Amino acid sequence: DGPEFQKALPIIEAIENAGYEAYFVGGCVRDTLLNLQISDVDIASSAMPEEIQRIFPITFDVGIQHGTVMVLFENQTYEITTFRTESKYEKFRRPEKVEYVRSLQEDLKRRDFTINAMAVNRRGEIKDFFDGQKDLEHKLIRAVGNPEERFREDALRMMRAARFMSQLDFRIEDATREAVVEYHPLLSKIAVERVRDEWNKLLIGRNRKIGIKFFVETRLFQMCPGFQNKEDNLVDLALFPMQFQGTTIAWIVLVHFLKMEDTDIESFLRSWKCSRKEISDIRMGVHALKIRMQKFWDYPLLYETGIEIALQVEEIIEGFGLTSQTELLLELDRTIPIHSIKDLALDGKELMALLKIKRGGPFLGEIFEDIKNLVLAEKLENTPTAIKNFILKRRMIYLDEI
Ligand code: ATP
Ligand code: MG
Secondary structure, three states, X not given: OOHHHHHHHHHHXXXXXXXXXXXXXXXXXXXXXXXXXXXXXXXXXXXXHXXXXXXXXXXXXXXXXXXEEEEEEOOEEEEEEEOEEOOOOEOOEOOOOOEEOXXXXXXXXXXXXXXXXXXXXXXXXXXXXXXXXXXXXXXXXXXXXXXXXXXXXXXXXXXXXXXXXXXXXXXXXXXXXXXXXXXXXXXXXXXXXXXXXXXXXXXXXXXXXXXXXXHHHOOHHHHOOOOOOOHHHHHHHHHOOOOOOOHHHHHHHHHXXXXXXXHHHHHHHHHOOOOHHHHXXXXXXXXXXXXXXXXXXXHHHHHHHOHHHHHHHHHHXXXXXXXXXXXXXXXXXXXXXXXXXXXXXXXHHHHHHHHOOOOOOHHHHHHHHHHHHHHHOOOOOOXXXXXXXXXXXXXXXXXXXX
């Protein structure tokens, strides 16, 4: 049971009323049995995608070729996947084509781990063909079937094992572990975005230490961008005494421990296919952390960093056992004269009028940069009069440069 299941029950009933089977499956069953918050309710059904589309008025095609249809029901979306096997694997990645099957058991057999291979029907009965409940009780990650075959079929599963160890604070069953040790090189065949998604979940998991330890000991890390021979650095990250609340802060600490040259950070993050925004946030955080280790925040550093990243840096500082002063930082943010160039008491038009010039250019940006720096250094007041006087005094110099 659980409110999420109750809410989705009419979906199962609608599919059954149309003459097919339908079950809650995968992560939502696992998390419910563990009394954890469910991230999303997934449904498996014997109905074909086209049949699902016929049953529900509003559906989205999110991967019909993989047998998945998204259904909108009471402001919530649900993924309904047709029972299938994944028979022919190519190049250790998930196949392009899928084969539909008519039985739930066949569908559960293709799932990665026993704890993810359980289903629940509308009466709340658990279908557990691979002793998933027993493994949940023993906190064990165990491949469904032969682990070597399963990792050869889809090498991402090895990374998922590490992720679930961290996320759930689980151990791994011996044969499953041995298979990862043996097949770890196959992880290099997997698209980096998929590896990154699992790595991110590992990083913010409740037992990052156990996840990273496994990731290092099995040599999976050697297959990841920029981690070659960074074993000790990753161990530092594992042992860092802090639960990361989000991925940005986790990556800031990661990059910090990797001890990279500033100039290499961007290409490292690019090789992990991080977004522009992530790259800029992480770089800013790493830079600010370095400076913050030497001195406290001031207006220029806070302006450059932004309060959001600055607060995360302050949390990291605490992780290092240094005294964080979040209150003082927030006070600085309240009193900072400007948050952006737009907050200056003089705009571009007014500046041009003052300099008696008709056309703008890059030099305007440079002048604003000077003004901004002086205002942040509290050497110039952010008022129209103060800024005008300053510019008039410097007018000759500025006009020379134009
Ligand atoms: P989360 O709570 O992070 O969403 P999850 O177990 O739901 O965890 P998903 O990636 O959403 O993970 O996958 C849903 C289900 O699909 C899994 O529980 C598992 O049964 C199956 N699955 C996902 N990825 C794979 C894979 N690579 N190989 C086999 N089965 C998989
Ligand atoms: Mg899920």
